[in-house]
Amino acid sequence: MSLSTPPDDPTRPGAGVLETRLIDIDREKFAREFWGQTALLTRGAGDFSDLFSAEAVDELISRRGLRTPFLRVAKEGTTFPDSSFTAPAGVGATISDQLDDTALWRKFADGATLVLQALHRTWEPIAEFNARLSTELGHPVQANAYITPPQNRGFDDHYDVHDVFVLQIEGTKRWIIHEPVLPDPLRDQVWTDRRAAVADAAKGEAYIDTLLGPGDVLYLPRGWLHAAQAQGEVSIHLTLGIHSWTRYALAEQLVQAALALLRDDPEMRRTLPLGVDGPAGEVDVVRKRLAAAVADADAASLFHRTRRGQGRPAPLGPLAQLAAVQGLGPESVVRLRGALDARLEGSRLSTRVGWLDFPETDLPSVRRLLDGEAGTANDLGNGLVERLLRAGVLVPADP
Structure with missing residues (x-):
């Protein structure tokens, strides 16, 4: 288990929200020793009531007219169908998938976890915080809140395909963390494809087994196994999901840029020979031209355009x-x-x-x-x- 220690000057000028709100080591040490590599537990990082609270949960569910998929409901590893907690909202708002606060109350009272999704789109304090964190990290950030009744859990042991910061807001929750069965999974390498390996790994000795209380923060790189259970009171925590750019994603951008160049190559637009028996010879020709195009391709503009498309600008009235x-x-x-x-x-x-x-x-x-x-x-x-x-x-x- 890695428990951070205070830096010499955590309040130095220019420190961003990563250093001032989420960790108590300096940015350089975090980048060198933890980012994308190993878990980090920070005790008493701060008071997060300015970002989210129980009152915010009640307002979002009962007064904002939220629709799916802004909320999921789960219990002991099972996710409930949307139809079980949504309904039309009455005259003038007959959209059928608005949240039904009565149905949600009943499920919550029966032990279900409420997951408020994409809070960076629906709750202004989190939207502002996420925008700042995303700018600092250089990677897109999403925010979900998990509201779990006492002595319950919403999800079985699993891993995410993005890094996360877990911010405990209210109550306490026991977190059990295991090392990855697949380090650095890509977006399509989800845990359900390795369900048996995840279940076996979760039976082994935990890397971290601890209670998170209000103000504690846990950082997990993608692929790290985790499960969490609320203790003697309602638990509310925020999960900030970091959708990291990878070398594989950069390779995809580079190949797309190369293919765009090959569209202007007359030789690459030619039809394969009539009656060709297997493409072996043609593959060699294509491989050489593709390699040359990759060497000449400039993927920077495509990368920045794709990256811009993964976020939204600040609100505009x-x-x-x-x-x-x-x-x-x-x-x-x-x-x-x-x-x-x-x-x-x-x-x-x-x-x-x-x-x-x-x-x-x-x-x-x-x-x-x-x-x-x-x-x-x-x-x-x-x-x-x-x-x-x-x-x-x-x-x-x-x-």
Whole structure:
């Protein structure tokens, strides 16, 4: 078991949410010794009530009109069908798959775990936290909450195909962790395909067997086996899932870029010979040309485009944005919209909301905005600011 120790200066300037909220070692040590390698248990990382709480659970389930798949329900390894806890919401909202709070109460009272999924889309404090963490890690982050009644568990021993940070919010939960049966599984190498191996490994000596209490954080790389059971009171924990980019994923991007080059190769578009008996000779030709295309391919743009597609920009209020456009004046202060994953390549700005080309005269102002600076329309250029406001790239800066 790896239990972290405090760094010399955990509050040093510039530390992000990884260091200030999730671990009590410095980022470099975490990256060197734990990231993608082994489990890390951090006691008393902090108070997470600003992110989530029991009151948040009740509000989301009973007042927000959530639909599936924003919630799953499970008990002792069995996931209930959506139809067992959803219903139409009445006049004016007759969508059939909205959460039925009465049905959910009955299942919860009978020992079922409630799983609020994709909280980075439905709960603002978590959305903001996730966006910051994703930016720091360079990998997409999702957030689920698990609400388990006393002395119950929702899922059997299993592993995830993404890394996780487990943040205990309320109550206590016993976590039993075992080392992987398949290190670093890819997205399609799910635990159910190795159910017998997982069950056998779970019978062995645990790597970690501990109680998590409020404020504790557990980091697990993908592939690490785990099961958890609530103790004498309701347990609420957040799981932050890190959907890590891998070398295999980069290889996929590189091959796609190479194939795009081969589309323009007349020899590769030719029909195979008539009556060819087996493709052996042709495979050798293709292999050589494919290898050459891989050597010439630039997968960077494809990688960044794919990465942008895995996240969403910060929220944009249409009425506030319209007011900003209509009220634009020389002293209006604007900034880059958050979580755009903006990238300037030559004179083209690519973001999660599209791309824009700029004349050379605008590029200094664009670079200034990408560096995180706020500026006035007068300094940046009124025409540029209006264009970027209308495109949803800029937003009014906080007063």
